[in-house]
Amino acid sequence: MVQKNFPRIVFMGTPDFAVASLAALVTQGYNVVAVVTAPDKPAGRGMQLKASAVKEYAQGCSLPVLQPDKLRDTAFLEALRAYQADLQVVVAFRMLPELVWNMPPMGTLNVHASLLPQYRGAAPINWAIINGEKETGVTTFRLKHEIDTGDILLQDKVAILPEDNIGTLYEKLMHRGAALLLQTVDGLAAGTIKEQPQAGSGDLKHAPKIFREDGLIRWEQSAEEIHNLVRGLSPVPAAYTQLSGKQLKAYTTSFSIEVHGQAPGHYETDGKTFLRFAAADGWVYILDLQYEGKKRMPVAEFLRGFRIAG
Known part of the structure; x- marks a missing residue:
């Protein structure tokens, strides 16, 4: 597939949830120039090093992969800057310091599995079901200092069915998020998206990490x-x-x-x-x-x- 002329994208993510978004960009011809993911980690009974799902996919597509231990590391920042990204896309990755998310001219956007500002945090899919919600969705937004608080770009609502569990809803939101990401990149490139600030107060529900x-x-x-x-x-x-x-x-x-x-x-x-x-x-x-x-x-x-x- 012929690559689209815009923009140059660096993708950041780790689990299989992020793979769907990366795969959507790659298969639809978007110009992904590099991938950033977590370092390989010991796994299994033999505790052998295992690559993240994102790394495995990226290597299958012959995409360059960066795996920094520290996101402020000078060598990593120089390598990242060398790819001259116009836009960075983050899906299920860790918190970025400002010198990373503010690097590209078009900024950094994130795909989050909730209808922000509701369910900010690490486990939005779990907590939406646990709290008995009947609806959730996916949101694309710009990164800023406070986690999950940046201006909203696009949203897509998804019903939570009585038979849904974390497994089924995760799958739905993974693919809806990938589709919304493509719409968002197209809209940013065309200048047609009207960004909306998130509500900063009110009856907000949170989604902390599950312990x-x-x-x-x-x-x-x-x-x-x-x-x-x-x-x-x-x-x-x-x-x-x-x-x-x-x-x-x-x-x-x-x-x-x-x-x-x-x-x-x-x-x-x-x-x-x-x-x-x-x-x-x-x-x-x-x-x-x-x-x-x-x-x-x-x-x-x-x-x-x-x-x-x-």
């Missing part, structure tokens, strides 16, 4: 809140609880609202088809799970092999 303790199921919450927590963390890292002294990860649940008179966390089972836990206002049914030391399995398979008191 292990965020996945602990608190049975004193409502059944729907617990169900949404499971959706928002499935399949990775997965919400969890304790059963007979061992960890149980929940991947799929359903729930019913009813008065039961049981203490939160009390569980019941028929030993064959269902395992349910008492929440504040009803029951949460575990449909797909992984018991500590075992593989992931449907609840019926789990109950065939394990006898637990009902």
Whole structure:
């Protein structure tokens, strides 16, 4: 494919979410001149160095790759400047210092998986589901000093369906974000985008990084809140609880609202088809799970092999 004449783009990203955007630029003929990604990291049982998903894709396209340990390193800055980018694109990368994001004449734009200013932070897809939102989306915006606060370029809304979890919604937003990126680059090059400042106050919800303790199921919450927590963390890292002294990860649940008179966390089972836990206002049914030391399995398979008191 013939490269478009404008602009010269340096792409920055690390995980597979970013690969979709990089691939969209490359396959549609945009002039990507270099890629910046994280250094290779030890992974797997052998702890051998593994390249990021973005690096693997870039190398397959014979694109130059920079992997700085420190973004203020003089050698990295000189190498980056040598590519004479008109525009930098950031998707799922780390925070950039001003001397990096302010380097190209057209600035640096970011693709973020929420409808900014809502859900600024590292885990917007997770928290949108956990909080029971019915809609989210993707936003392209210009980088500035404060994280995720730059002027909005374009947005695209995406419905969150009842059956969505982090896995399915991640996939949708990954591809919608890639499409929105192309529209944004075209609009910036043509001068047709009217940038809008983000609202700085009001009822803003945040999306901090997910830690292990965020996945602990608190049975004193409502059944729907617990169900949404499971959706928002499935399949990775997965919400969890304790059963007979061992960890149980929940991947799929359903729930019913009813008065039961049981203490939160009390569980019941028929030993064959269902395992349910008492929440504040009803029951949460575990449909797909992984018991500590075992593989992931449907609840019926789990109950065939394990006898637990009902």
